[in-house]
Amino acid sequence: MSLGPIAEITPDAVDNPMIEFREGIEMLKNEYPEKALPRLKRAFESDNRNAYYMSFLGLAIARAQRKWDKAAELCEMAIHLNPKEIQFRLNLGEVYALAGRREQALHTLDHAWKLFGDDTRLKQARSKVESRRAPVLPFFGRGHLLNRELGKLRHRIWTKLGK
DSSP states (O other): OOOOOGGGSOHHHHHOHHHHHHHHHHHHHTTOHHHHHHHHHHHHHHOTTOHHHHHHHHHHHHHHHOOHHHHHHHHHHHHHHOTTOHHHHHHHHHHHHHTTOHHHHHHHHHHHHHHHOSOHHHHHHHHHHSOOOOOSSTTSOTTSHHHHHHHHHHHHHHHHHTO
């Protein structure tokens, strides 16, 4: 695993776990989990009781290394430390989904829904995990133009019908 150019690590970040954490989160947002991982590890190592560091390190491990059990364990520990933080449950749900544990992901998100109510982030996360419908024209691939456009039309119609 490459840390990338040394210039990417700011001198302040080495001594400040919060800067490491923020840079790691930014890299996760920008779909660079391999680059986020060392920063989040350093932040976690500086304060291994910080639930935020723990949860996001778990997410980075899942995305970058695909070590599902370790990632889920970190996310679960973060929830145990701070059960009132919705983001920790979103992270755990994503870890389960990435691991192919769809039912656990849905259960985690549904439980969060009961605790936190109707939250847009929970809706988006759940819709990503739910199973997809079959392509409209199965003899073409899912990515075929006709299937994509007809699928969008079908989705709009079903949404209006409340299905």
